[in-house]
Amino acid sequence: MRYLDIDTVPKISTIGLGTWQFGSRQWGYGTPYAERESRAIVRRAIELGVTLFDTAEVYGLGRSERILGQAIEGYRDEVFLATKLLPLVPVPPVVEQRAVASANRLGVRRLDLYQVHQPNPLVPDTVIMRGMRALQRVGLVGEVGVSNYTLARWKAAEEALGARVLSNQVRFSLAAPGPADDLVPYAERTGHVVIAYSPLAQGFLSGRYDGATRPRNSVRAFNTLFLPVNQKRAAGLLRVLHEVADAHDATFAQVALAWVIRSRAVVAIPGASSVAQLESNAAAAEIDLSEDEWQALRDAAVRFRPAAGPATLPGLVRARLAASAGASAGA
Ligand SMILES: NC(=O)c1ccc[n+]([C@@H]2O[C@H](COP(=O)([O-])OP(=O)(O)OC[C@H]3O[C@@H](n4cnc5c(N)ncnc54)[C@H](OP(=O)(O)O)[C@@H]3O)[C@@H](O)[C@H]2O)c1
Numbered sequence: 001m002r003y004l005d006i007d008t009v010p011k012i013s014t015i016g017l018g019t020w021q022f023g024s025r026q027w028g029y030g031t032p033y034a035e036r037e038s039r040a041i042v043r044r045a046i047e048l049g050v051t052l053f054d055t056a057e058v059y060g061l062g063r064s065e066r067i068l069g070q071a072i073e074g075y076r077d078e079v080f081l082a083t084k085l086l087p088l089v090p091v092p093p094v095v096e097q098r099a100v101a102s103a104n105r106l107g108v109r110r111l112d113l114y115q116v117h118q119p120n121p122l123v124p125d126t127v128i129m130r131g132m133r134a135l136q137r138v139g140l141v142g143e144v145g146v147s148n149y150t151l152a153r154w155k156a157a158e159e160a161l162g163a164r165v166l167s168n169q170v171r172f173s174l175a176a177p178g179p180a181d182d183l184v185p186y187a188e189r190t191g192h193v194v195i196a197y198s199p200l201a202q203g204f205l206s207g208r209y210d211g212a213t214r215p216r217n218s219v220r221a222f223n224t225l226f227l228p229v230n231q232k233r234a235a236g237l238l239r240v241l242h243e244v245a246d247a248h249d250a251t252f253a254q255v256a257l258a259w260v261i262r263s264r265a266v267v268a269i270p271g272a273s274s275v276a277q278l279e280s281n282a283a284a285a286e287i288d289l290s291e292d293e294w295q296a297l298r299d300a301a302v303r304f305r306p307a308a309g310p311a312t313l314p315g316l317v318r319a320r321l322a323a324s325a326g327a328s329a330g331a
Contacts, residue, residue: 001049002285004193004267006166008112008143012080014261015285016052017045017278018197018269023063028217029273034060034067041278042071046078048282054169054195054269056084056117057102069106081106082113082195084147084169087120087128095131099140111135115145115169119153129160136163145169145195151182154192164192172196172266174205174237174256175225177301180263187265196260199268200253201225207238207252227315230306240300244293250284253277257284259297 003011021027022038029037042053053072055064065083072079083102085095103111114135116128135141146157147169158165168187172179172194179194187194200206202215204225209215211228220226225234238252245255253270260268261284272278289297 001282003051005264006191006193008080008166010051010078010080012193012267013049013051013285014267015050015257015282016054016080016082016195016267016269017042017050018271019053019055019064019068020059021064021271021273022055022067023060024219025060026217026219027271027273033273034063037274038067039071040275041272042068043075044275045278045282046072046075048279050278050282051078051080052082052195052267052269053079054082054084054197055106056086056115057098057105058084058086058117062101062105065102065105069108073107076108080112081108081110082115082145083111084115084117086117087123090116090120090123090128090131092127092131092134095128096134099131099135103140110140110142112142113145113167114141114143115147115167116149116157118148119146119150125153125157125160129157129162132161133163143167147195147197151186154183154186167193167195169195169197169269171198172260172268173199173201174241174259174297174301175201175234175304175306177298180298184263184266188263192265194263194266196266196268199257199260199270201256204234205241205252205256207241222316224308224312224316225306227307227312229312229315233306234304237297237300237304240296244289244297247293248287248289250287251280254280254284254287255289255297257281258287258289259294261285262289262294 002014023034055068085098132144143166145167154168183194211231241252270281
């Protein structure tokens with residue numbers, strides 16, 4: 001495993017683990033996954049040197065935090081624990097109360113990284129950060145982070161806190177390469193961190209799915225990337241991914257992760273549906289892409305223009321119906 005050169009305890013691993021999947025109906029991995037596999041995934045991740053674990057109060061309406069909290073019992077010092085506040089009414093007393101509730105579900109006395117899940121369009125960060133500052137003062141929160149913030153708002157949040165807002169967690173992958181243009185260079189220059197979520201584009205970049213084989217859970221039934229039109233449009237990107245994967249004797253997913261974390265300011269938090277996936281993802285930390293490979297993948301990513309918007313609605317409705325039919329057949 002590799003770690004960021006940033007002054008946290010413990011150091012942040014460049015491959016972390018996202019846990020939205022834990023206890024989530026939308027991912028639909030079921031009871032055996034929530035009760036056994038998720039714990040096995042976390043324990044194996046710790047063995048492999050993964051330190052960064054990401055959850056949120058909203059995942060599974062608190063179940064993800066509970067499952068993760070139980071799984072790290074006995075390993076607290078080896079884990080850099082990150083959770084998120086859903087900022088619906090983010091006035092300071094609510095921010096403080098939500099942090100205490102998350103810590104209780106996780107069974108810990110300190111949140112290493114407490115992130116604002118989304119920018120609130122109405123409440124400015126000057127208000128939210130008053131709550132964060134109070135939480136840092138009493139030691140319940142270590143680092144403050146944001147998520148889905150533009151660069152301008154990230155900087156404004158930091159000014160409002162009056163201290164570093166360590167990280168911005170954003171969608172970043174070969175299917176969503178935008179952060180490489182602005183957030184990543186900023187983080188590199190200033191000692192901040194970009195946390196890449198959906199780094200495998202929810203499995204789209206694994207090469208496992210195509211027009212005929214589609215994932216059947218509700219998260220991905222609403223993800224336009226999995227529509228046949230976008231599978232076709234991604235052919236060029238997947239071809240380059242294939243070439244680079246062959247050159248490294250690696251999988252598509254591993255190269256997709258290695259591409260995201262090539263910058264020393266970026267970490268990725270892939271979710272995993274099995275221990276084997278977690279192991280494969282953790283191993284991606286060791287892959288060194290050359291400058292040419294990174295650039296070829298970036299060019300292919302920029303050329304990939306997935307269909308989006310109203311034109312994709314009929315396809316999404318069909319996918320949604322197929323997902324519901326699959327769920328009732330499997331129930
Ligand atoms: N801040 C935010 O707004 C936000 C939004 C979304 C996610 N997140 C965070 O980011 C984490 C990751 O994002 P995500 O779950 O949306 O997407 P992701 O990590 O890109 O995709 C995860 C899915 O990809 C498949 N997969 C994982 N490893 C694989 C491998 N080695 N080979 C083949 N397939 C593999 C698995 O699905 P199958 O096996 O079922 O195909 C897995 O559930 C979440 O758990 C959450 O913590 C944050």
